[in-house]
Amino acid sequence: MLKKLLPLATPLLAVTAALLLSALFIFATGRDPVAIYGKMFAMTLGSDYGAGQIVFRATTLVLTGLAVAIPFKVRLFNIGGEGQALAGLLAAAAAGTALPEGTPPLLAITFCSAAAVFAGGSVGLFAGWLKVRHGVNEVISTIMLNFIVHAFVGYMLTWHMAVPSTVHTTEIIESAKLPMLDGLLGIWKKSPANMSVLFALAGSLLCYIVLFRTRTGYEVRAVGIRPEAARYAGIDARWHVLGAMAAGGALAGLAATNLVLGYKHYYEAGLSGGAGFLGIAVALLANAHPLWITASAFLFGFLEYGGLTVNAYVPKDIFMIVQAITILMILALPKLPLVKRLQGLLSPRSEP
């Protein structure tokens, strides 16, 4: 039992430590941390709307987190979640406006999602191809692709797709819009939480199943843990590199279902809000485990929206610091001698 919970200890400790440290920061800006935290909890977890906001933000983060985690399993560091997500957002918006009004919802939603998945997946796949074919380091290529996609999307928006004198595209057709959870279930009143949260949860479950229950996953993990041994076992790592990068990109692209189909119903500049980058932190916190990523995404969603709610009292930047401290804590904590000793005590070596 203890053994099962042990992996949880580090992240929990890190989050607690980060919150305490941040309390110091808040104190230093001359405010009462207890009151601020109290307010923050009341306006997020304590309120219907706030909870919905967290769900909404977490949905995107689950997907961008998976976009980092899956390539991580074959030892690739995908920094390109942002670009892949952007490509997906634009593609979904374009697909949603191109469809004739009156397309059946199932068809329209599938088509738009497929466009987003395809666009994000292609960007990821391209980085994978550069790696396999030309040995280009994926960190560099995905960063560069972020710039390229960003510029391309900006160009398309300003010159071809924007509604005149605005920075957004025309609205997608009615039937391509995903139902709000408010309208569907009557929960999380008026919040932007929508049905795409199911896509995100399904995505995380699917990744888990593929990785840990299928033959493909068996090969993928072997490539990540022992590349040389995998080669001897006749596993061609190149296909897995391509597959993992394409899957990562596709998952990032799928974030469009939340942001475009579920929330804004058009693409506008800055819609992604850096969620692609935050996905790196989400994946790190979860140690790239597809199921834990859900928990991690909700935590980051909470911190993000929580920061906004107390914006009037504490600068939002403080909460960006909290997020950063949390990540640093997670990386640093297991290395501290005290924690090592604790883990040693807890580890199940002397069961009777």
Place this chain on the structure above:
Amino acid sequence: MEAIVLENISKRFGTVRANREISLVIHKGGIHAIVGENGAGKSTLTKIIYGMLSPDSGRMTLMGRPVRLSSPRQAIQAGIGMVHQHFMLIPDLTVAENIMLGDERSRIFAPLGIENTARNIAGVAEEHGMHIDPFARVGDLSVGEEQRVEILKLLYRNAEILILDEPTAVLTPTEVSQLFDALRSLRAAGKTVILITHKLDEVLRVSDTVSVMRRGRMVATRPTPEVTKSDLAQLMVGRNVLLRVRNPPETPGRTVLEVRGLTCRDARGGTRLSNLSFHIRAGEIYGIAGVEGNGQSELLSLLWGMRDEGMICSGSALLDGVSLLGKTPAEIGSLGVSHIPEDRLRHGVVPAYTISENMIFGRHREKMFHRFAGFDTNGVDDYTREMVRRYDIRCDTEADPPLSGLSGGNQQKVVLAREIGRPGLKLLMLAQPTRGVDIGAIETIHRKILETRDRGIAMLLVSAELDEIVALSSRIGCLYKGTIRHEFSTGEIREGRSREQEFQKEIGLHIT
């Protein structure tokens, strides 16, 4: 004087009792060998001494003072050093830099004084007969030289007690002699050496005292001159071990593998194989004798479809008429070829995977293990249980722990079981099949090899142990500078077995 005294040391891993109430005295200024079957608990015991593992109970006294070491760092400060089987050196740094790493004896911004240190290192090395160039890049060294660097690293940190866990498994016979000379010289300088090995000849050659472990217990400690090889074998395994298996005459069939005129040049233009030709028939074992580095690894990787980048080859290798060159390992495997690589623990397994996951590693494409898109876990488990039984792998199959929890020798057996068990097997390529396994297991493995041969399978055996080559081979090819320089026929080998020593010398002439 006693260097180390252990009292009632016990250590458990889950349900496995790796060390059970072990009491042992190790005298200062001696070479103390520890032998025992795979999984007997030797590595565990030395890791406890070295502070890598902490015992569940028991006491340790070091040079007369009770100690509790909880990390290798503390052990090093207390004067205990250990050389692991896999070296932990940085290939891009020089010998001297590697030795100094983590122990620069000066303040951070002071000049490193590497010249001085290098001279010291070279001095210490010479003193103990270990030749090494302190300015050589570690990446360019041979395995034996790397090991010397590891030993020097310990001496540089003033280790008084040196622990070596299976140091000879990776060495050539000459390197083994050099290592032993160095150990004797260290003993003369008053150092204490603890040596783990599976080769009983080595125990008799170099140690002063020998301890035998069996299933976690210390069963005997004797002065080496008072024991014989078969005493030790008997103590280790608890029964009489055949030190040499009976090799009944073979009945070779059709030609399975035909290698003709194989020539390979590496990226730098150096010749690695030159006009290499031989053939193997069904039901015979073709032994390749040779000093490491004469083309063995190139030949094996080529036949397994893993040609190095930039290698240019000509010639042919046909398996039942189908060319192996240019195929991938997966394709070659599906033709009925198995390959047991030399460095199995690195290339043959995924340590983080469970025993059963490793039991199908590389064979996971076979239909018999499949169910829908995943694996037939029950089927795989049954298969694993069967193999564990047949190959006497010491582990807990019910819990199916990660492979890394198995002792080194038992990990090897997993690979062996898996590769010999490949269905439709026609050709088995074995490199160093008994490296790192105990004598009882050598007997089992040699039996399995002969059994497999008699099932009509062609075998390519590459081994650094001439005994093994002579004992098992139907024909022996002497590999020298990338070509078969001489071949011994079945008749010659049968006759040679009756005058083993001379025959090995004869083979030696053809490979140097």
